[in-house]
Amino acid sequence: MxxxxxxxxxxxxxxxxxxxxxxEVMRRAVEHMRETHGETVIRETMVEAIRSRVTNHRENA
Ligand SMILES: [Zn+2]
Incomplete structure (x- = not known):
């Protein structure tokens, strides 16, 4: 997850x-950036910034 x-x-x-x-996490995050933070142009640096912050979430660690 x-x-x-x-x-x-x-x-x-x-x-x-x-x-x-x-x-899917990336897709949703980009959509959120557009809708909530007014980022009409999602630059590659933004995508990389998001990707570097996607973490593994363990339900049953
Ligand atoms: Zn936000």
């Missing part, structure tokens, strides 16, 4: 998402 917490990129934002597929 992959997890992304927006607060790790945008201080103060409580939004987070989890999905089995990293690609």
């Amino acid at each position: 992959k997890e992304f917490q927006c607060g790790s990129l945008v201080p103060g934002c409580q939004w987070q998402t989890r999905h089995a597929e990293e690609a």
Whole structure:
């Protein structure tokens, strides 16, 4: 399970998402950046910044 917490990129934002597929976490995160943070153009640096903050979330560690 992959997890992304927006607060790790945008201080103060409580939004987070989890999905089995990293690609889906990335898709949702990019959508969130557009809709909530007004990032109309998602640059490669932004994508990399998100990707580097996607973490493994263990349900049953
Ligand atoms: Zn956010």
